[in-house]
Amino acid sequence: MKPTTKWIMVLIAFDDPDLEPRVIKERLPAREDEQMAAFLRGGELLDVISGDEDPSAVEGYRQELERNCLR
Numbered sequence: 030m031k032p033t034t035k036w037i038m039v040l041i042a043f044d045d046p047d048l049e050p051r052v053i054k055e056r057l058p059a060r061e062d063e064q065m066a067a068f069l070r071g072g073e074l075l076d077v078i079s080g081d082e083d084p085s086a087v088e089g090y091r092q093e094l095e096r097n098c099l100r
Contacts, residue, residue: 031059032059032079032080032081033058033059033080034056034057034058034059034080035056035057035058035059035061035063035077035078035079035080036054036055036056036057036077036078036079036080036082036087037054037055037057037063037066037067037074037076037077037078038052038053038054038074038075038076038077038078038090038091038094039052039053039054039055039066039067039070039072039073039074039075040052040072040073040075040094040098041053041070041071041072042072042073043071050098050099051095051099052075052091052094052095052098052099053070053072053091054087054088054091055070056080059080063077075094075098076090076094078090
């Protein structure tokens with residue numbers, strides 16, 4: 030059975046020094062366009078993960094991506 034949701038990982042980074050860059054995660058319906066979702070959130074899509082994943086594992090992955098992107 031196909032998952033009904035998915036997680037997206039989005040890098041949010043602005044040229045404004047007052048705004049901290051970060052990686053966010055968000056759960057979306059499987060039918061939603063992940064590229065458009067990232068664009069609407071003002072960021073760049075980094076990865077898409079099955080919605081069946083454990084939320085704590087997804088958060089750990091988000092933190093790892095954030096560490097790697099923001100070195």
